[in-house]
Amino acid sequence: MTEQNERQLQFPQLNKPAPAFNAKTTHGNRTLEDYKGKWLVLFSHPADFTPVCTTEFMGFANAAEEFSAMNTELLGLSIDSIHAHIAWVRNIEENFGVNIPFPIIADLSMEVAHAYGMVQPGASDTAAVRATFIIDPEGVMRAMVYYPMSNGRSVNEFLRLVKALQTSDENSVATPENWVEGEPVIVPPPHTVEDAAGRKDKGYDYVDWYFSKKSL
Structure with missing residues (x-):
């Protein structure tokens, strides 16, 4: 196996430090350290000027204020140039x-994409799939979700997931299927x-010794 193939097969791990990066974006250089103290939603898309990606970027843009209210920043990425990103925006x-309103990483070298396992050889060797990573204020990877190139993500699900993670951290609880803020949590x-x-x-x-809920 070549060094490049080995690198392509590397993936970040849950509850481990997210891969560090220093990348050129549409808002200047960004590093993982720049997001210390904030939650970060890092998401990739296959290419600029494509219809599904356009709907996703508008979805994230329309939800940007809601993410910001949860101390959460957004950061996009594709294997395109800065000029392509600017033209597309x-x-x-x-x-x-x-x-x-959020930066987009120009990852022509695919360095960030490979570090995060965004390039899936079964889908494409030169484009990132629709991968989404939620990184906590300490730089720890808390969630990873991968979508195929043909189907767009639900931005509302990532709003829900960030809130659920924050609620679990703050209250030492778990959250049930499709939980939203205000509903009972699992003890x-x-x-x-x-x-x-x-x-x-x-x-x-109380339902049974292993299954109990409470309201916050």
């Missing part, structure tokens, strides 16, 4: 009236027989 504003299961026996009397919404 201008084209989106001219054709759709949507301003893209972590007990770790001893004694705690399991007393779980029913803790005042939770």
Whole structure:
């Protein structure tokens, strides 16, 4: 296996430090360290001036204020040049009236794309798939979601997921399927027989010793 192929097969890992980067973007140079103290949603797209990617970028742009309210920054990426990114951003504003307020990494060398496993040989050797990474304020990888090139992401799901991660961190709880803010959360299961026996009397919404919910 060649060194390039080995690099292509590397992927970041959950709950490990996200790969560092120092990249040229449409808003100047950006490094992972620049986002210290904030949550970061880093997402890739296959190419500029493509229809599915255009809808996704408008979706992220329209949700940018909601992400910002959650102390979360957005950062796009594709294996295109700065000039292509600038032309595309201008084209989106001219054709759709949507301003893209976040930076876009120009990754012609594919260095960032390879470090994050965005290039999937089964899809393309020269374009990034629709990969999305949520990185916490300490630079730790907390979630990774990969979509095929043919299907766009749900931006609302990433808003929901960031809020769920923040809620879990702040309250030492888990969140159920499709949880949204304001709904009950899941109490972590007990770790001893004694705690399991007393779980029913803790005042939770109790179903069984391993399954209880509470409101925050």
